[in-house]
Amino acid sequence: MNFGVNVYNWLASNIQSLGLAALLIVGIYLVIERKLSKVVGLVLVSIVAIGFIYNTTGVKDLFLELFNSFFN
Numbered sequence: 001m002n003f004g005v006n007v008y009n010w011l012a013s014n015i016q017s018l019g020l021a022a023l024l025i026v027g028i029y030l031v032i033e034r035k036l037s038k039v040v041g042l043v044l045v046s047i048v049a050i051g052f053i054y055n056t057t058g059v060k061d062l063f064l065e066l067f068n069s070f071f072n
Contacts, residue, residue, distance in 0.1 A: 019053045 011018075023046045030039045052059055 016053055019049060023049065 023042070027039060027042055027046075030036075030042060
């Protein structure tokens with residue numbers, strides 16, 4: 001196996017925890033900086049990001065249906 005495959009496998013197995021940790025770190029930074037308007041935006045973006053992370057097959061099916069509706 002090559003290095004790229006190993007990195008991909010590691011990232012794919014840990015993406016849920018890495019994604020949540022990244023969102024939490026950004027949220028804590030914004031709260032410390034007292035940029036509450038950006039925290040609200042982060043919450044909205046986080047809801048979509050968590051949907052992509054935890055429901056990958058549903059998102060794939062949704063995009064496939066959209067693609068087929070536009071191009072068929």
